[in-house]
Amino acid sequence: MATIKKIELIKQSMSKKVASGVEILSDDDIETLKDMLQQLESFDVNLEILTKTLIGTIVSKFKKHEIIGPTAKALVKKWKSIAKGEVTNNNSNNKGEEEEQKPAASAAKTAVAVAAAVKPKRRNSTNAATAEMREQWFSLQPYRQTTCQKLHDILINTKTSLIKQGINPDAIDHLVVERATDVEQSIQAKFLSNKTEYLSKARSLCFNIKKNSSLACQIILGQIPSKKLVDLSSEELVNDKKRKEIEERKKQVMDSNLLDWDTQNEDKINEMCGITGDLLNASLFTCGRCKSTKTTSTQKQTRSADEPMTVFVLCLACNNRWKFS
Incomplete structure (x- = not known):
């Protein structure tokens, strides 16, 4: 089958990436793997294809990767559902076909085990809404999944600070997932047709939020709406100390451009030069x-x-x- 051959080729390429080390993938490797996972997701697979190719064993190797992990998990979960669905259908047939079903059922179990590989760790949060919201991330495009995960990881770093303010830890877990989702959706809404600008804004927000813990707390507590956050410039996102430094540098540049700057600052010049x-x-x-x-x-x-x-x-x-x- 053509699909099996294509999957085998992808499996062979992905195996080379595994051999070189999943933890040290380059940016080019990550982009290549993203394309491969998208191709695998587009294939119409069944139990026979999963069993013959054992593609789940390779894809599962990437589930712990920070960037492509969510996509790999979603794909394995999808294949697991396909395999289980076919087993269920087979078991609903009459007893006269049981003997013929045994090899298929056995293969299905193998495919399910391979596709499942290492089950995702359960999240500490018991909030069902939070878990459901995170599951929704897996249906997004890979680069959007990455943005959601990065925003979540950055915002969760303020958990200790918020707990000291008397906020319930479970409430923080829920809010972090909700805010990360809202911010990502606002970025997507603003740059719907331009992936380059989307990624640029996402990187800028992640960088500035990571450097500004007070801003992260304000986002989690809903003091800054996600739509307003996306419209803020890089200068508006920095912390107070950095903002004062930027304003001071601007003032110095403006002063130096004044034609009568030396006259206005004569006293300062004399003081610096020791003229008294x-x-x-x-x-x-x-x-x-x-x-x-x-x-x-x-x-x-x-x-x-x-x-x-x-x-x-x-x-x-x-x-x-x-x-x-």
Whole structure:
């Protein structure tokens, strides 16, 4: 069968990735595996195909991976349901066909065991709504599953802080899943037709929420709606300390662009350079007659244009005048 051959080829490629190490997959490997899993999901498989290819044994190897794990789990679960469904149908036939069904039933059990491989660990949360919501993630596209999981992992890090505020741990578990789902859906709604912009916004949100624990708490407690969160810029997402640093840098840049910046900041410049007391009134020139530094000067072009300008100096103490050329 053509489907079996295609699955065998995919299985062979995935086996190489397993051999090289699931924990150290490169970004290119992850993208390739995502495509393979999508292809496997599109195939119309049955008990015979699952038994002959044993594809479940390979796919199960990736269930613990952070990025492609959710997709692998969902696929194994789907195959398990298919295998169980065919076994149930076979068992509903009459007794005269029981002998013929035994090999198929045995193969079905093998396929179910292979597809199930390692069952997903039960979540600590006893909240059925939370578990059901997380199950819904598996029906999403792989990159959306990844976004939901990353948002969840980042938000759950604030659990200890929220417990200290007197919030029930089970309530936090439920809220974290709910908020992660809401935020992801808001990103998807805003960038529905542009995957690149979706991923860019998702990465930006994950990065900034991870760096700003107070923001994460506000999201969990519903103080910042998910739609408003998605519209915030990177500067608006940073914590207060970082925001002050950004504002200070902006102010410095704006000040440096002012034409009269040196005049407005003369006192600061003098202080930084150690110019105080009488030195504030001193100039670059010293009078040759009274040795005073209280002088003023002007420049004029008295010679040809390619010659330097002539400096005329006036002593404010004795009214002595002289020039430098």
